[in-house]
Amino acid sequence: MAAGGAEHEARRILEIAEGFMKSQVLFTGLKLGIFDLLDASADPMTAVSISEGIGADTDATKRLLDACTGLGFLRKLNADNETEDGKYQLTEASRMFLTTSSPTNLADWVGHLANLYGSPWADLPMAIREGPAFSTHRGLERGKTFKDIYSTTKGFMGAMEGLPTVFGAKTASAFNLTEFQNICDIGGCTGPLAYHLAAAYPKASISVFDLPEVVKVAVARGPDDEQGQRVSFLPGDFFHDPLPPADLYVVCRILHDWTEDKVLTILTKIHDSLPPGGGLLVVEHMLGDDKTGPEVAHKYDLLMMLCTGGRQRSGREFQRLLSSVGFQEVTIRRTTYPFGHVLARKQRV
Ligand SMILES: C[S@@+](CC[C@H](N)C(=O)[O-])C[C@H]1O[C@@H](n2cnc3c(N)ncnc32)[C@H](O)[C@@H]1O
Known part of the structure; x- marks a missing residue:
């Protein structure tokens, strides 16, 4: 050299x-x-x-x-x-x-990352040695991700809002979604992405489906402006309850929380709930197919290993998962910081 x-x-x-x-x-x-x-x-x-x-x-x-x-x-x-x-x-x-106080505040998200800096990040060597046993070691109950790592405190909800608030407009325009009339953001938390979708698609009706305790907070703190009033919040559990009717479902940073069996359960439920030709938009820190980048996806892949037992996936992996439950016309837009996007459809009649 x-x-x-x-x-x-x-x-x-x-x-x-x-x-x-x-x-x-x-x-x-x-x-x-x-x-x-x-x-x-x-x-x-x-x-x-x-x-x-x-x-x-x-x-x-x-x-x-x-x-x-x-x-x-x-x-x-x-x-x-x-x-x-x-x-x-x-x-x-x-x-x-x-x-x-800023409407585009990333402070809560950065504060959340600061809280992860000691544990669990310091436990990364242990997580690598133990593999899936690490989640058990940390006392995470399989399938109880919300109970284990989420909270409805102002700080946690504010942290979740950071990235979709700042980057959600890019997600809303990653594909032209004007043909969809009824868009439902599954696990959409307090609605930051839904507000961007409402702004980008003024004719669509927009809903957020999340756990009842999250919906309660979302309704209490939702913006009062025109966009805010166009978003409705519907309580439910995507493993146990029927999904609200929609012709486009969005899952942003949902699939990365879960192991493959749970991901397939969620995707199958979404596929079954869609009308023919309906769509699914997946938003994730997507890995390249050769998994050598992008850096943001590696960071969150390891974070998921530490926190949820989930993982980040590549476009090719999404293609395989989506096809396996019957989705067609899978189109992938690689990561433009921080998210990659995948649009898939249920078979048209
Ligand atoms: C990582 S956060 C992502 C939030 C939002 N989509 C985003 O990207 O900012 C996961 C979301 O899924 C919700 N969630 C977790 N388990 C759920 C379940 N079983 N049913 C419905 N929502 C759930 C959580 O409340 C949380 O809002």
């Missing part, structure tokens, strides 16, 4: 190894409430006033703020002035994505 190439590779390896330090800077900024504090302030703030605001040591806070600035989460004014303290303010992106 040429000297420059070797140095580049060494640096690439070290940057990956040190990546957790960057994550911790972000997690700590969020956990200590720095982004929300700056969001609430009319003016840029000094390290002294920020440290007072979050009840922390001033010098340590200053070093964290500078690290946040270096990573592009904050902007520092007067950075070169030796006589006056620098002042910190949010960047436009941080205000948009890292503050909990």
Whole structure:
């Protein structure tokens, strides 16, 4: 290997190894409430006033703020002035994505990832050694994913909303779905993707089907605008209850929670519930067929191994699963960060 190439590779390896330090800077900024504090302030703030605001040591806070600035989460004014303290303010992106008052907040999702950082991520070597036994080891009951890992707290629901809120418009336009009149988002949580579908398809009727405890929260916090009012929330369990009638079902980040037998149960139920020619849109962090990427799908594949006993799948695997329960015309759109999309149809008459 040429000297420059070797140095580049060494640096690439070290940057990956040190990546957790960057994550911790972000997690700590969020956990200590720095982004929300700056969001609430009319003016840029000094390290002294920020440290007072979050009840922390001033010098340590200053070093964290500078690290946040270096990573592009904050902007520092007067950075070169030796006589006056620098002042910190949010960047436009941080205000948009890292503050909990923003409608496009990813803060709850990042906070959720922060909670996974110790356990279960630290248990990855054990999970690899044990395989499926790891889920039992962690006390996860097979088929009880919701009970084991979900919660209806504001933070958890907010975390689930993050990615579909920010990227849902891409999902709504991944295929032209105008022919479908009745779209049901199965396991659609509090409806962030459904609101994008309502905006993109003004003539369609849009529903979300989720567990009763989730629907209760969704109805309480749903937006009051025109899009919000077009989405109805229907309670039920996709393993035990009939699905609401629809000519297009959507499953976004549902199949990755489950092992193949459960996935086949869900897909069969959807297929049986569709009219001839009806569609199914699968939205997942989809792996390439050779499984060498994309990186986002590998990360969530391992996360599913750790948290649910499920997995991310490739387009070819979706093709096989969908065909095996009778779907036809399977069209795959590979991952454009963060999701890939598959549209399949029940046989037309
Ligand atoms: C990973 S979240 C995905 C939420 C949403 N589709 C998204 O992509 O943000 C899984 C969703 O499935 C719902 N869910 C889990 N088990 C369910 C069941 N048996 N019946 C109906 N919904 C269920 C959960 O409440 C949760 O909203």
